[in-house]
Amino acid sequence: MWRVLQAVLAAFFGVQSERKRREDFQQSSPWPFILTGVLMTLVFVVAVGFLAHWASS
Amino acid sequence: MPACLPKVWRLLPAGFLLIALPVAGSQVNTSSGWNMPPGVTGISQNIFSLHMIIFWICVVIALVVFGVIFWSLFAYRKSKGAKAAHFHENTLVEVIWTALPLIILVAMAVPATATLKQLYDTSEADMDILVTGHQWRWHYQYMEEDLSFFSNLATPRSQIEGQEDKGDFYLLEVDQPLVVPTGQKIRFLFTSNDVIHSWWVPDLGIKKDTLPGFINESWTRIEEEGTYRGQCAELCGRNHAFMPIEVKAVSPEAYQSWVEERKAAAASEAANVDRERSLDELMQRGEEVYTTYCAACHQEDGGGMPPAFPALKGNALVQEESGRQQHLETVLHGRSGTPMPAYSDTLSLADIAAVITYERNAWGNNSGDRVQPAEIRELLDSDD
Numbered sequence: 001m002w003r004v005l006q007a008v009l010a011a012f013f014g015v016q017s018e019r020k021r022r023e024d025f026q027q028s029s030p031w032p033f034i035l036t037g038v039l040m041t042l043v044f045v046v047a048v049g050f051l052a053h054w055a056s057s
Numbered sequence: 058m059p060a061c062l063p064k065v066w067r068l069l070p071a072g073f074l075l076i077a078l079p080v081a082g083s084q085v086n087t088s089s090g091w092n093m094p095p096g097v098t099g100i101s102q103n104i105f106s107l108h109m110i111i112f113w114i115c116v117v118i119a120l121v122v123f124g125v126i127f128w129s130l131f132a133y134r135k136s137k138g139a140k141a142a143h144f145h146e147n148t149l150v151e152v153i154w155t156a157l158p159l160i161i162l163v164a165m166a167v168p169a170t171a172t173l174k175q176l177y178d179t180s181e182a183d184m185d186i187l188v189t190g191h192q193w194r195w196h197y198q199y200m201e202e203d204l205s206f207f208s209n210l211a212t213p214r215s216q217i218e219g220q221e222d223k224g225d226f227y228l229l230e231v232d233q234p235l236v237v238p239t240g241q242k243i244r245f246l247f248t249s250n251d252v253i254h255s256w257w258v259p260d261l262g263i264k265k266d267t268l269p270g271f272i273n274e275s276w277t278r279i280e281e282e283g284t285y286r287g288q289c290a291e292l293c294g295r296n297h298a299f300m301p302i303e304v305k306a307v308s309p310e311a312y313q314s315w316v317e318e319r320k321a322a323a324a325s326e327a328a329n330v331d332r333e334r335s336l337d338e339l340m341q342r343g344e345e346v347y348t349t350y351c352a353a354c355h356q357e358d359g360g361g362m363p364p365a366f367p368a369l370k371g372n373a374l375v376q377e378e379s380g381r382q383q384h385l386e387t388v389l390h391g392r393s394g395t396p397m398p399a400y401s402d403t404l405s406l407a408d409i410a411a412v413i414t415y416e417r418n419a420w421g422n423n424s425g426d427r428v429q430p431a432e433i434r435e436l437l438d439s440d441d
Contacts, residue, residue: 015155017148
């Protein structure tokens with residue numbers, strides 16, 4: 001689980017090392033990555049919403 | 058550069074750039090005319106310091122980035138036997154060049170957001186002024202006072218057409234400036250009567266579009282007395298460059314007495330509508346009104362620009378008794394399907410009477426006809 005989260009966060013940031021990329025691609029199914037990616041996108045959007053709300057109040 | 062020069066000389070342009078950038082940078086901060094003005098309100102000064110902070114951040118980034126590029130070009134040149142490195146990735150460097158811009162952008166966003174919040178806070182204003190854009194003049198209405206007027210370009214046509222030297226405030230001067238008190242929070246409401254204009258006064262840090270059917274808001278609190286000038290900043294047609302803005306900030310006491318004066322003048326004009334005017338008086342006032350409101354299209358000599366703007370000189374409608382009624386109606390209500398606007402809300406009764414009299418008698422039209430303000434009032438009353 002931690003490995004998947006790390007991969008998704010690295011993708012958000014836009015930088016991943018070649019070693020980790022190879023490890024990630026040895027997983028049997030892409031679905032944990034896709035689901036975590038969608039979930040983290042929602043978390044990011046809500047976080048930006050809260051930040052904007054906090055900054056404008 | 059010729060190849061026979063010592064190789065280091067070929068780096069001269071790069072070296073020049075490295076030295077010239079900071080020198081140019083130190084110049085822009087002064088009032089050289091190249092930079093934006095710091096302005097006379099808290100907001101405009103905040104905007105100015107934001108602008109300078111971000112400018113210097115850009116200068117530093119440019120120096121570092123181009124410094125590294127030029128140094129690499131010089132120190133690792135092929136003639137010194139440098140060999141290109143072959144590697145695929147470097148995670149640490151990639152993390153640094155991703156995180157650093159993020160930090161810089163957030164650091165710029167924090168003060169910018171604080172200023173934006175201030176900029177949009179139009180609450181608790183001491184007074185409100187409705188600014189309406191017209192082709193091609195500004196209209197100001199003081200919402201708490203029974204006071205409104207048009208502000209027209211005051212630069213004489215002789216300067217515009219090059220027959221006279223340009224004045225100090227060429228195309229930046231108006232007949233009636235917007236007068237406001239210092240030290241008070243003034244809320245501006247912006248809208249337009251026709252097309253999109255933009256009310257832009259750099260010293261106040263305000264540039265706001267005026268849109269027909271919408272109200273935009275802004276506010277200012279001017280601390281220093283003075284005259285602040287601006288222009289329309291949204292291309293709005295033929296005379297876009299001829300509708301300047303002049304804001305005159307005076308002490309609250311001077312502002313109060315100005316308001317009283319304006320009201321007294323309006324009251325005496327209203328009381329005077331029934332007075333019979335002589336042909337000379339009407340012609341004199343009429344010429345001023347014609348120059349300000351009509352000459353842009355129908356031309357100073359009444360020749361117009363056919364077919365878009367018909368000539369008034371020798372025009373049967375303007376010259377003969379049979380056209381009189383239609384002439385009056387056209388000036389009051391405009392003519393649909395043409396650029397001719399209605400002037401019944403723009404001009405006072407006395408001004409309408411004077412300008413029609415002028416048109417019927419100037420340039421050899423010589424009808425001898427006089428139009429009195431009372432007649433215009435009757436006509437408008439019967440229309441309602």
